[in-house]
Each structure stands twice: as structure tokens, then as C-alpha cells.
Amino acid sequence: MRTVTAQGVEDAIPYREETSKDARYLEVVAVRKSFRGATVMDGMNFRMRKGELVSLLGPSGCGKTTLLRIIAGLVVADEGDVVLGSRNITDLPAHKRNVSVVFQNYALFPHLSVAENVAFGLKARGRTRAEAEGPVRDALKLVRMETYADKPIAGLSGGQQQRIAVARALVVKPDLLLLDEPFSALDRKLRETMQVELKSLLRDSGTTAIFVTHDQEEALSVSDRIAVMNAGRIEQFASPSTLYARPETPFVMDFVGLSLRLHGRAARTGDDHVAVETAHGIVRTAARLEDGEPAIVGVRPELVRAYRASDVPREPSGRNRIEVTLEDVMILGSKTMLHGRSEGSERLVCELAGIQSQYVRGQRIVLDWAIEDTLAYGAAA
Numbered sequence: 001m002r003t004v005t006a007q008g009v010e011d012a013i014p015y016r017e018e019t020s021k022d023a024r025y026l027e028v029v030a031v032r033k034s035f036r037g038a039t040v041m042d043g044m045n046f047r048m049r050k051g052e053l054v055s056l057l058g059p060s061g062c063g064k065t066t067l068l069r070i071i072a073g074l075v076v077a078d079e080g081d082v083v084l085g086s087r088n089i090t091d092l093p094a095h096k097r098n099v100s101v102v103f104q105n106y107a108l109f110p111h112l113s114v115a116e117n118v119a120f121g122l123k124a125r126g127r128t129r130a131e132a133e134g135p136v137r138d139a140l141k142l143v144r145m146e147t148y149a150d151k152p153i154a155g156l157s158g159g160q161q162q163r164i165a166v167a168r169a170l171v172v173k174p175d176l177l178l179l180d181e182p183f184s185a186l187d188r189k190l191r192e193t194m195q196v197e198l199k200s201l202l203r204d205s206g207t208t209a210i211f212v213t214h215d216q217e218e219a220l221s222v223s224d225r226i227a228v229m230n231a232g233r234i235e236q237f238a239s240p241s242t243l244y245a246r247p248e249t250p251f252v253m254d255f256v257g258l259s260l261r262l263h264g265r266a267a268r269t270g271d272d273h274v275a276v277e278t279a280h281g282i283v284r285t286a287a288r289l290e291d292g293e294p295a296i297v298g299v300r301p302e303l304v305r306a307y308r309a310s311d312v313p314r315e316p317s318g319r320n321r322i323e324v325t326l327e328d329v330m331i332l333g334s335k336t337m338l339h340g341r342s343e344g345s346e347r348l349v350c351e352l353a354g355i356q357s358q359y360v361r362g363q364r365i366v367l368d369w370a371i372e373d374t375l376a377y378g379a380a381a
């Protein structure tokens with residue numbers, strides 16, 4: 001698959017051109033992994049900068065946790081290398097990597113107090129109780145739990161327990177922090193609060209971290225960059241804004257955000273644009289597609305305008321228009337989602353700001369968007 005043409009926001013720093021040590025802080029090189037003959041990862045390469053917060057985002061079973069565990073030393077790769085801060089740690093056991101992991105289920109010790117839980121990693125490294133006191137206090141302060149030091153774990157809420165788990169991971173000043181779906185057991189509101197807190201505390205402490213999630217909104221909100229994984233491969237690795245505005249494959253377009261999506265066949269028209277013939281009419285795109293090539297075209301729903309078919313204004317050229325019958329109108333308060341009726345796997349969706357009660361099911365409407373916002377992918381590439 002290839003080709004993207006929507007106007008996107010460039011990553012602030014051209015990643016591939018960076019060669020400094022900090023730019024290659026963590027490198028996973030040509031990693032292969034099979035479980036009982038089934039290949040999960042076949043030559044995975046991944047590289048991140050010092051101080052970055054990177055999310056691994058992908059559907060269940062795509063290999064996110066396996067990659068995280070290989071980096072942590074909890075799973076041994078069949079082939080390949082893991083390099084951290086110019087140290088090849090491939091053959092080091094987990095406890096010698098100075099990598100901390102925060103798990104989904106917190107994994108705290110219920111019989112120990114909050115402070116004893118946080119001190120655990122320091123004790124394991126041979127620090128005395130007195131030596132651990134200061135760092136434990138600082139770590140608890142970082143997660144705003146300093147007044148809970150002597151409390152038992154049992155009485156804490158899920159959000160508080162996860163804060164303690166983060167404090168316990170950070171107290172040892174890890175070279176790398178790995179978080180495996182850390183907030184998935186929390187309710188939505190608390191999860192959002194924790195995402196904001198985590199982002200600022202990692203930034204404040206200068207921690208390099210990898211965050212595993214299958215929730216695209218979570219990935220978009222917490223990450224400096226996101227690696228979108230699919231079937232053991234990274235499909236695209238970019239900033240949240242680039243991923244959203246310029247997804248490089250239909251998989252990324254579908255996985256990161258919603259889009260209006262149509263299937264069709266490209267037909268060369270001779271001008272700057274390619275016309276894609278779809279079941280809902282011609283959609284033009286600036287993407288390079290071969291004449292006759294099957295193609296997928298898409299556009300983000302908030303870039304689509306809607307008009308009642310009876311009062312469509314004249315438009316300057318440069319826009320695509322298709323007419324559809326409204327199947328569903330979802331008024332969500334801050335926005336209204338219009339869904340057009342579709343026969344197959346087309347998705348005819350438009351997002352309008354605010355409450356738009358003039359639209360009703362069964363109405364004929366025209367969806368309208370700029371050619372330059374049209375994403376397009378040739379199936380033959």
C-alpha cells in the first residue's frame with residue numbers, strides 16, 4: 001500500500017536524519033520472535049530518542065506486549081538486538097537492565113505499606129531504609145501521594161494504586177520506563193486525569209518511556225510519537241498530528257481516528273488529479289494512482305461539510321461532492337455525527353460542530369470536502 005496526499009503537519013524534527021546518541025537512545029534491531037512455531041515478530045526495527053514518550057498502538061495480538069517484554073528482558077527474542085543508551089542489553093537479565101515496568105494490574109504488594117512498596121526496588125539494589133527514605137518521599141511527591149506513605153495498599157482506589165506503581169517504577173531512576181496498558185482498569189474520567197498527570201510527570205522527570213495501549217485516543221493524547229503496529233510490524237511511526245493528518249496506510253487511517261472511506265477504481269483524467277470511481281460517484285485525489293488501479297479513498301469526518309440536497313451552494317472547483325441518504329444522526333452535544341446509508345464496507349460519515357438538529361434520518365444530503373484533504377491508497381502498491 002502507498003500514497004497519502006492530505007495536507008499534514010510535518011514532524012517537528014526530521015527523525016531519520018538524526019544520528020546523535022540521544023536520537024538512538026533505544027534501538028531494537030531485527031528482532032524475531034515465535035511462540036511454538038507461530039511467528040509474532042519477523043525482523044522488528046524500532047528506535048526512539050532520549051526523553052521521549054512513545055506509544056505502541058495496535059489491535060489485540062499485534063505484538064505490543066511481546067515487544068515491550070523483549071525490551072524489558074522478560075521475553076527472550078529468537079534473534080536481534082536491544083541497545084539502550086549505547087549498551088547492548090540483549091543478553092542481560094531483566095534485573096540488570098535498569099528498566100522499570102508498570103503493569104495493568106499494578107502488581108503491588110498488598111501486605112506492605114505505600115512507602116514500603118515504593119522502596120522495594122531500592123532495597124533490592126542494596127539501599128538501606130535510611131538511604132531509601134529521601135527518594136521514596138520524592139517519588140511519592142511526584143505522583144501527589146506523599147501523605148499516604150504509611151497507609152496500607154488495601155485501602156487505596158485503583159487510580160491511587162496505579163500512582164504508587166508509577167512511583168515505585170520511577171524511584172530507581174530507570175533508564176527506560178515501560179507501561180503496559182497501565183490505565184485500562186480505570187474508569188474513563190480517571191484514565192483521562194491519569195494520562196495528563198503521567199505526561200507531565202514524565203516530562204518533569206525527563207524519563208524516557210514506552211506506553212502500550214490499544215486505545216487510539218489515549219495514544220494520541222499522551223505520546224510524543226506513536227508506533228502503530230499491525231501483525232508484528234510497525235506500519236507507521238510518527239507524531240500524533242502526522243499520523244492523524246497523513247496516515248500512510250488504510251490500516252493506520254482506520255485505526256487512528258475515524259474517516260469517511262470509499263472503495264473505487266482509479267481513472268486517469270489528464271489534469272493534476274486522479275478520479276476514483278466509487279459507488280457514490282467520482283472522488284478526485286491528488287495522490288498518484290495507476291490508471292485502473294483499485295483504490296481506497298478517505299477523508300477525516302471533521303473536514304467534511306454537509307448540505308441538504310435541496311440547498312447545495314455553488315462551490316469553486318477543488319472539492320469533492322457525493323450525495324447520500326442519512327442513515328443515522330447522532331447528536332453528541334459538542335458535535336453531531338451524520339452517517340450516510342451504505343451498501344458495503346463504505347463509511348459515509350461527517351462530523352459537524354455543535355447540535356445540528358436540522359438533519360433527520362432518511363434525508364438526502366450532500367457531503368462535500370476538499371480534494372487536497374482526500375487520502376488515497378492504491379491497492380496494487
Ligand SMILES: Nc1ncnc2c1ncn2[C@@H]1O[C@H](COP(=O)(O)OP(=O)(O)OP(=O)(O)O)[C@@H](O)[C@H]1O
Pocket residue numbers: 035036040058059060061062063064065066067214
Ligand atoms: N507466552 C506466549 N505463548 C504463546 N503465545 C504467545 C505468548 N505471548 C504472546 N503470544 C502470542 O503472540 C501474539 C502477540 O501477543 P501480544 O500479547 O504481544 O499482543 P498484544 O498486541 O500485546 O495484544 P493485547 O493488546 O491483547 O495484549 C498473540 O498471538 C499471542 O497469542
